[in-house]
Amino acid sequence: MRVTAFWMIGVCALCASSRSDRIGPADAAFGPTQIQAQAPLDPSKDPVFVCPMDPDVRSHNAGVCRRCGMTLVAGIPDPVEFHLDINVTPRAVQPGHPAALQFFVHDPWKDRPVGSYNVVHEKLFHAFVVSEDLQFFRHGHPTFVADGVFQFPITFPQSGMYRVLGDFYPAGATPQLNTQTVFVPGDAPAPVLLARDYAAKTSENMRVALETIPEQAVAGNRTQLRFRIEPADGLEKYLGAWAHMLAASSDLIDMMHQHPFRVDDGPMVEFEIVFPRPQVYRVWVQFQRKGVVNTVHFDVPVRNLEQSAP
Numbered sequence: 001m002r003v004t005a006f007w008m009i010g011v012c013a014l015c016a017s018s019r020s021d022r023i024g025p026a027d028a029a030f031g032p033t034q035i036q037a038q039a040p041l042d043p044s045k046d047p048v049f050v051c052p053m054d055p056d057v058r059s060h061n062a063g064v065c066r067r068c069g070m071t072l073v074a075g076i077p078d079p080v081e082f083h084l085d086i087n088v089t090p091r092a093v094q095p096g097h098p099a100a101l102q103f104f105v106h107d108p109w110k111d112r113p114v115g116s117y118n119v120v121h122e123k124l125f126h127a128f129v130v131s132e133d134l135q136f137f138r139h140g141h142p143t144f145v146a147d148g149v150f151q152f153p154i155t156f157p158q159s160g161m162y163r164v165l166g167d168f169y170p171a172g173a174t175p176q177l178n179t180q181t182v183f184v185p186g187d188a189p190a191p192v193l194l195a196r197d198y199a200a201k202t203s204e205n206m207r208v209a210l211e212t213i214p215e216q217a218v219a220g221n222r223t224q225l226r227f228r229i230e231p232a233d234g235l236e237k238y239l240g241a242w243a244h245m246l247a248a249s250s251d252l253i254d255m256m257h258q259h260p261f262r263v264d265d266g267p268m269v270e271f272e273i274v275f276p277r278p279q280v281y282r283v284w285v286q287f288q289r290k291g292v293v294n295t296v297h298f299d300v301p302v303r304n305l306e307q308s309a310p
Helices: 032-037
Strands: 008-011 083-089 098-106 125-131 137-140 143-146 149-155 160-168 176-184 207-213 222-230 244-249 255-258 261-263 268-274 280-289 292-303
Touching: 083 160, 083 176, 098 125, 098 160, 125 149, 125 244, 125 255, 137 149, 137 244, 137 280, 137 292, 160 255, 207 280, 207 292, 222 280, 222 292, 244 268, 255 268
Parallel strands: none
Antiparallel strands: 008 176, 083 098, 098 149, 125 137, 125 160, 143 149, 160 176, 207 222, 222 268, 244 255, 244 280, 261 268, 280 292
């Protein structure tokens, strides 16, 4: 296939990230005796504090999310999707030449540019860019240049389709995940065929191994992704979390940005994810050790329930 013109397709993706419903140690814990002894909670007097990024993490006390580190807040607004459009400059973009992505954010009520944002993991905006052959991966942070406008320098390595996931949090709203598609003119790469790849990977200054529970991931069910790191010393939080993960289906329809929790302050970091469809998913995970960011990827086949049955 050859792309003869540059154009973009916007795709609604509020569901681009799956969250688990596991409750951890930072959540409020009430034993059975206490529950029976207490009167029913009155939301007007006993607010529930919720993580804006991981709404399954809840507490009756103020604090921070044990999974992503964000401050728990009371009275989170109902989720509403904000509008996100992307332009590329120059319009006649060429592979291997500097370019820039421009993100335009508007509110869903009067389509006005949004001028105020909350910081999420130390940044106002996170952008993930993946090529259709899954060989190019970029996680970066566009600069706020005007109301509703962020700009991100990038050099596309080759022609073809690129999927772009924007992750941002307008003030007074809920965190947003929005996926767009960008085409760079020229010959598209050959279709990608992925197979299971759980082999340990070596990056800048660490080695990362993957185990999934269950061993065979099933679409629609929760899967634990356990990453074991060697050496175990020197692991640091990267952008406010123990790791960042982007999971993308081989057809790039699904893109999910997630954060983990660290197990017993040891060498294992665990994500929980619900893969939405039977596909092979490429999973990029980023860790920081002694000031160095390490990026590795694995390929996880996901089957439907009938395929996984013995």
